Amino acid sequence: MANHSQSQESNTGKGPRKKGGLKGAFYDLLDKLTAYWEVMAIYIQKNVSVFLRNLIFSSIWIFSALFFIFIALLYFSYAIFLSLQKFLSNGDPILASLGTGVLFFIIAFALVELVLKQKK
Numbered sequence: 363m364a365n366h367s368q369s370q371e372s373n374t375g376k377g378p379r380k381k382g383g384l385k386g387a388f389y390d391l392l393d394k395l396t397a398y399w400e401v402m403a404i405y406i407q408k409n410v411s412v413f414l415r416n417l418i419f420s421s422i423w424i425f426s427a428l429f430f431i432f433i434a435l436l437y438f439s440y441a442i443f444l445s446l447q448k449f450l451s452n453g454d455p456i457l458a459s460l461g462t463g464v465l466f467f468i469i470a471f472a473l474v475e476l477v478l479k480q481k482k
Contacts, residue, residue, distance in 0.1 A: 439462060439466065442462050442465065443458050443459060443462045444458075446458040446461045446462055446465075
């Protein structure tokens with residue numbers, strides 16, 4: 363009997379045994395996985411909200427900058443149009459607009475060609 367009590371004491375030193383066997387271990391695994399995914403959902407929710415806030419703020423600045431660049435290019439093209447009308451076409455607006463269009467067409471083709479050469 364003394365032998366039997368020693369085996370129980372040595373077993374209790376290892377820690378209590380969980381009851382339920384394989385089924386209990388499976389439920390413990392499911393509980394741990396559920397807790398993990400809950401923590402990950404909270405982490406993702408926090409990071410997504412920060413990402414969206416930063417995206418909205420940066421998109422406002424980017425769209426504002428693009429709008430002002432568009433306005434600047436519009437005035438620049440109008441200045442080219444007026445200078446062509448005054449100096450080269452003797453006040454003819456049709457010839458000045460054709461000259462402005464051809465000038466921007468040449469600039470656009472040159473930029474596309476430059477980009478394509480850099481890709482090779």
